[in-house]
Amino acid sequence: MATTERPAPSIGQRKQRKEDPELITGASRYVDDISIPGMLWVYVVRSPFAHARINGIDLSEALAAPGVVAAYTGETLEMGPLVMAWPINDECKAPAHLPLTKDKARYVGDPVAVVVADSRVHAKDAAELVQVEWEPLPAVTDIKEALADGAPIVHEEYGTNDAGSWIMSRDSPAPIRNPSGPYFEDPDMVTIKEEYYLSRLIPNAMEPRGVVVDVNSSMGEYTVYSATQIPHILRTTLTITCGVPEAKLRVVAPDVGGGFGSKLEAYPEDAICLTIAKVLGRPVKWIEERSEGYVATLHGREMYQQIELASTKDGILKAVRVKLWASMGAHMRIITPGIPMLGAWLYAGCYDVEGYDFEYTNVFTNNTFTDAYRGAGRPEATYAIERAMDALARELGMDPVELRRKNFISDDKFPNYTIASGLTIDSANYAGTLEKCIGMLGYEKFRAEQKSRRESGSTKVLGVGFSTWLEMCGIAPSRVLAALKYIAGGWDAATVEFLPTGTVRVLTGVSPHGQGEVTTFSQIVADQLGVDFDDVEVLHGDTQIVPLGLDTYGSRGLSVGGVALWKAGEKIIEKARKIAAHELECAEEDLEFAGGDFTVKGTDRSANIKALGFSAWSAHNLPDGMEPGLTATHLYDPPNFSWPNGAHACVVEVDTETGSIDLLRYIAVDDCGVRINPMVVEGQVHGGVAQGIAEALFEEATYDSEGNLQHGTMTTYMLPGPPELPSFELDHTVTPSPTNPMGVKGVGEAGTIAAPPAVINAVVDALSHLGVTNVGRPATPERVWNAIQEARR
Amino acid sequence: MKRITVTVNGVTHEAEVEERELLVYFLREGLGLTGTNVGCDTSSCGTCTIHLDGESVKSCTLLAVQADGAEITTIEGLATNGELHPMQAAFQEHHGLQCGYCTPGMIMAATSLLKENPSPSEDDIRHGLEGNLCRCTGYHNIVKAVAAVANG
Amino acid sequence: MIPASFDYEVAESVDHALELLRTKEDPKLIAGGHSLLPLMKLRLARPGTLVDIGRLGDLRGVRDAGDHLAIGGLTRHHDLNTDALARQHCPLIAYAAGLVGDPQVRHRGTIGGSLAHGDPASDLPTICLVLDAVIVARGPGGERTIDASGFFNGFFDTALAEDEIITEVRVPKTGSAGWSYLKFRQRALDWATVGVAAVVGSSHGSIQGAKVAFTNMGQTPLRAAAVEAALDGAPRDAVAQAAQKADEGTDPPSDTWATGDFRRHLARVLTGRAVEEALSR
Known part of the structure; x- marks a missing residue:
């Protein structure tokens, strides 16, 4: 169970990261840094139209251009469809997604041909010479328009853009406590209905994507270096798409410059490069240009939300009812149809309700496909409920903090409380995080200042917004995934091995790309096995070195991969104990293990685990029948999700004449259970909050009526820079998870989940005295100003 | 093709380059200095920031031929005699990086900033780095690291 | 990220540069290159010859x-x-x-x-x-x-x-005149959604020789003629009313940052603020 009492020389320390020396000196190796003798360059020709039939492709001019080795269309480069791994139910439409489209283009950026040349420059120059005979078709990019009669149809074989619905009462494996309907029909209930639109987002990992494929033709072996979060999953999906035997396919995630879900994908370019390498028998490389990536790399969010709450007149929340319409874009990528479902159980937030209903409808449009973006499903849920809680507070004339306090799932329900939507939360501290947050804010003082500012008639008004959040992360129990129709499992793996020279090698199946597990996993091993932090080497991200694993996403690195590591460590201790008992000629039960030493109780006779590691390797004197080597592998399948939570507050100043927003304070109090390295945890929260703020105030990807991306470069897509964000004020509580032996939960998505409603609630609060009840997001100056004008009307 | 002479991290190089070759590709592919990364194609992200004659510039928005005769410092040239530059050390100490991709450019921008303004306020630091984007850190710890170096 | 092919010439003097402009095919000047190169990298500009005047030290300072x-x-x-x-x-x-x-x-x-x-x-x-x-x-x-x-x-x-x-x-030289430039944008590194520049003199409580100009309110930078006329010789409390004329004669664009109508509104608000700031300097 929880291990907070255990002496912890390493866990809990702000250890500097082992990852950093390479990264701060330029010695890192990202995919674009990889070059292989004889390597050819691939350039992808993409559709300039959102929807157009391909009546012919002429490659002859391109083939004649300097340095060109080959060029292909979908007809000439043979590949199967890309893998889609989450057909959410029988009505889920999942059209085959070919890496190079043959019949028509369905979004601006759809790959239609490739050119292969001896240099980056020649490939790009020649790509301009590919002639495609286009027959442009009407396009549809808006969710609601796509569902209207007579809309252009993205996939004609279905005759509709409705890609199928998922209805909780019908499709969820976990029973709902009560249907919501009766609560909304009860005349004694106060009910509200809110509608929100979540804009389309571009993840923008700082490193663009890229692929290098190396070939050992004589052996039929291929190495794919890809800027990916999921080398193991990519290996499997590439085998299916490209027909390369899985055992002969090695996928390496070298240093990867951020992901946020955008590199959790089986992309056309991965398959195209592997197939070209196979056909030509030569190494190839493709590096994405940023503006290319804006149409070629997955987008996130974009949905219409409808949320209804029913509460008693004194503010006891009784029921939640939710309907969503989500944009898939033009294709179902690896888990596109299931993204809204990742929030399905969480639309009541941290609040105890009785009635619950949820459903969503997936919609095809002529846009870049959507898929997992940091938080995936859970930011959407948190946004809806936290905005709606403020709306309910206004309806009831209650303070928004008071309303939240009144409705939290109380501490005494834990451990293991089954919420109305049917999942079981193992532990949480909802009230505790909010109280701490309120304390840091100085709530009453703020309200007084807000009031006096308003009374002074200033055009700079103040607002505060709150967001309390929970998430189901640590994805995921494999049986649950099965029940949700996800094709793969959710376990992860770790191997711990004592090397004869006294160091410990750790192989982890998660694939960090900034999260710092090389450091935090070293801390875990150092503590558990009593070895030096510096004597632990953590290897990852190469399917040849670490064959077993399911990679990094969904805040699972620690809560699944880290627990697998802990379990492997337990096996190591168990075996070492046997060797120690053998060497010290005592019974195993007589041994105490602490600080790396097995000591015979009541004596000073002991054996150190490193020495036992050497004994196991030399195998000169092992107990009869024992296998040599001190190594252990564990595959851990979590029995439950992990359930971190927290409370955030945001203070803004709004200029009522220009609509511009100044973010004055951002306070985050989070509970991710036991913290291995507080510095790393804080870094995750900072980055997540920044992305959440960006989502609320800056970022959106819109399309014009012809389906062209209007925010098509990093100049127009609004990523906030250093001046646009404040320093953050952080604190935490620690509620260990009872589900795993380390008490850990996960923190990678916390900030992104919590921040958007806190920010928008703050903006609305600032303008509430003018009658403003909603501001569209992102809350640009113009949207804010329009909201003020509408309220005045 | 044009012949250029540039001094990079104290070493003088003569090279034939195509007129249209961007400085960043010359550094990365011509000289093998792959520490300088490319993050965008619109001069927006600052990932490719280096020092040209002692000042921060975006090496994706310079032609290699424009750098003929210049002194260039890249992230690889910042440490001296195996000792990290204080800014590099501060980024590690204050956890001013996660995935590390923006880091070389961020460090080069930060050192240029402190050269021009040795004792910046937090606001000065944030504006001094306004040409550099990071998607991991929310800038919090980057600002802390730069402030720590400025305050000695 | 790779420009289309071009020739490149370094100008040794202004005269040399002029000669290159005259003799080379489809020439284009490059100095810092921070307007031109971004367009060339996206292949939205494809000059035949770049004439680099960046080394003409005489023209700097x-x-x-x-x-x-x-x-x-x-x-x-x-x-x-x-x-x-x-x-x-x-x-x-x-x-x-x-x-x-x-x-x-x-x-x-x-x-x-x-x-x-x-x-x-x-x-x-x-x-x-x-x-x-x-x-x-x-x-x-x-x-x-x-x-x-x-x-x-x-x-x-x-x-x-x-x-x-x-x-x-x-x-x-602006001498004793007050000045202001208010650059409205969401991010520090962006272009101005709207920018308002003001240079304003005053004597004996009235405004003298007010000059106001706009960024991004039309096809070119624009002078705010109506505002200037309304301010000239007016008392200081006339600023708010004069600022209401700010968008007269402008033709602001609509783009992903703002609609033309919102730019007009911003021009009015910012003009008032810029003139006030100039008067306070």
């Missing part, structure tokens, strides 16, 4: 020329932002130069390049317009001067001929 400052055409935004003469005699242009792009851009971008590009969303053209600057250009026929008021012809279109080079920008 700020000189005191009596009633005005003579700013070399190759003076970088960073130089202008930190120049002691500029800060003393024309603080508006020094300040505005510090708002262009970001530090890396300011280390390369030049005033001549900025003016020649003729981007209505760019800051320094507006500043030159509000200051009644004079642009000195050299061409095959020798040197000529062009008033800023006659320099910006249209969208990315200026009075500078294809075979001319901006050698100098003359900006009058």
Whole structure:
């Protein structure tokens, strides 16, 4: 169970990261840094139209251009469809997604041909010479328009853009406590209905994507270096798409410059490069240009939300009812149809309700496909409920903090409380995080200042917004995934091995790309096995070195991969104990293990685990029948999700004449259970909050009526820079998870989940005295100003 | 093709380059200095920031031929005699990086900033780095690291 | 990220540059390159020959020329932002130069390049317009001067001929007049959604010789003629009313940052604030 009492020389320390020396000196190796003798360059020709039939492709001019080795269309480069791994139910439409489209283009950026040349420059120059005979078709990019009669149809074989619905009462494996309907029909209930639109987002990992494929033709072996979060999953999906035997396919995630879900994908370019390498028998490389990536790399969010709450007149929340319409874009990528479902159980937030209903409808449009973006499903849920809680507070004339306090799932329900939507939360501290947050804010003082500012008639008004959040992360129990129709499992793996020279090698199946597990996993091993932090080497991200694993996403690195590591460590201790008992000629039960030493109780006779590691390797004197080597592998399948939570507050100043927003304070109090390295945890929260703020105030990807991306470069897509964000004020509580032996939960998505409603609630609060009840997001100056004008009307 | 002479991290190089070759590709592919990364194609992200004659510039928005005769410092040239530059050390100490991709450019921008303004306020630091984007850190710890170096 | 092919020539002198412009095929000047190269990288611009004037050191720097400052055409935004003469005699242009792009851009971008590009969303053209600057250009026929008021012809279109080079920008010293430049944008490194520059004098409680100009309110930087007329000789409390005329004669664009209507609104609000700030300086 929880291990907070255990002496912890390493866990809990702000250890500097082992990852950093390479990264701060330029010695890192990202995919674009990889070059292989004889390597050819691939350039992808993409559709300039959102929807157009391909009546012919002429490659002859391109083939004649300097340095060109080959060029292909979908007809000439043979590949199967890309893998889609989450057909959410029988009505889920999942059209085959070919890496190079043959019949028509369905979004601006759809790959239609490739050119292969001896240099980056020649490939790009020649790509301009590919002639495609286009027959442009009407396009549809808006969710609601796509569902209207007579809309252009993205996939004609279905005759509709409705890609199928998922209805909780019908499709969820976990029973709902009560249907919501009766609560909304009860005349004694106060009910509200809110509608929100979540804009389309571009993840923008700082490193663009890229692929290098190396070939050992004589052996039929291929190495794919890809800027990916999921080398193991990519290996499997590439085998299916490209027909390369899985055992002969090695996928390496070298240093990867951020992901946020955008590199959790089986992309056309991965398959195209592997197939070209196979056909030509030569190494190839493709590096994405940023503006290319804006149409070629997955987008996130974009949905219409409808949320209804029913509460008693004194503010006891009784029921939640939710309907969503989500944009898939033009294709179902690896888990596109299931993204809204990742929030399905969480639309009541941290609040105890009785009635619950949820459903969503997936919609095809002529846009870049959507898929997992940091938080995936859970930011959407948190946004809806936290905005709606403020709306309910206004309806009831209650303070928004008071309303939240009144409705939290109380501490005494834990451990293991089954919420109305049917999942079981193992532990949480909802009230505790909010109280701490309120304390840091100085709530009453703020309200007084807000009031006096308003009374002074200033055009700079103040607002505060709150967001309390929970998430189901640590994805995921494999049986649950099965029940949700996800094709793969959710376990992860770790191997711990004592090397004869006294160091410990750790192989982890998660694939960090900034999260710092090389450091935090070293801390875990150092503590558990009593070895030096510096004597632990953590290897990852190469399917040849670490064959077993399911990679990094969904805040699972620690809560699944880290627990697998802990379990492997337990096996190591168990075996070492046997060797120690053998060497010290005592019974195993007589041994105490602490600080790396097995000591015979009541004596000073002991054996150190490193020495036992050497004994196991030399195998000169092992107990009869024992296998040599001190190594252990564990595959851990979590029995439950992990359930971190927290409370955030945001203070803004709004200029009522220009609509511009100044973010004055951002306070985050989070509970991710036991913290291995507080510095790393804080870094995750900072980055997540920044992305959440960006989502609320800056970022959106819109399309014009012809389906062209209007925010098509990093100049127009609004990523906030250093001046646009404040320093953050952080604190935490620690509620260990009872589900795993380390008490850990996960923190990678916390900030992104919590921040958007806190920010928008703050903006609305600032303008509430003018009658403003909603501001569209992102809350640009113009949207804010329009909201003020509408309220005045 | 044009012949250029540039001094990079104290070493003088003569090279034939195509007129249209961007400085960043010359550094990365011509000289093998792959520490300088490319993050965008619109001069927006600052990932490719280096020092040209002692000042921060975006090496994706310079032609290699424009750098003929210049002194260039890249992230690889910042440490001296195996000792990290204080800014590099501060980024590690204050956890001013996660995935590390923006880091070389961020460090080069930060050192240029402190050269021009040795004792910046937090606001000065944030504006001094306004040409550099990071998607991991929310800038919090980057600002802390730069402030720590400025305050000695 | 890779420009289309071109030839490249280094100009050794202004005369040499003029000769290259005359003799080379489809030539284009490059100085800092921070307007041109981004377009070339996306292949939205494909010049035949780049004539690099970036090494003409004579064209760089700020000189005191009596009633005005003579700013070399190759003076970088960073130089202008930190120049002691500029800060003393024309603080508006020094300040505005510090708002262009970001530090890396300011280390390369030049005033001549900025003016020649003729981007209505760019800051320094507006500043030159509000200051009644004079642009000195050299061409095959020798040197000529062009008033800023006659320099910006249209969208990315200026009075500078294809075979001319901006050698100098003359900006009058602002003396005791107050000044302001309010650059409204969501992010520090963005172009102005709307920018309002004001240079305002006052004597005995009334406003004298107010000059106001806009960034990104039309095809070119624009002077706010109606506002200037309303302010001239008016008492200080007339500012708010005058500012209401700010969008008269403007033709602001609608884009992903703002609609034209919102830009009109911003111009009115910011004009009031800019004039007030100028009066307070």
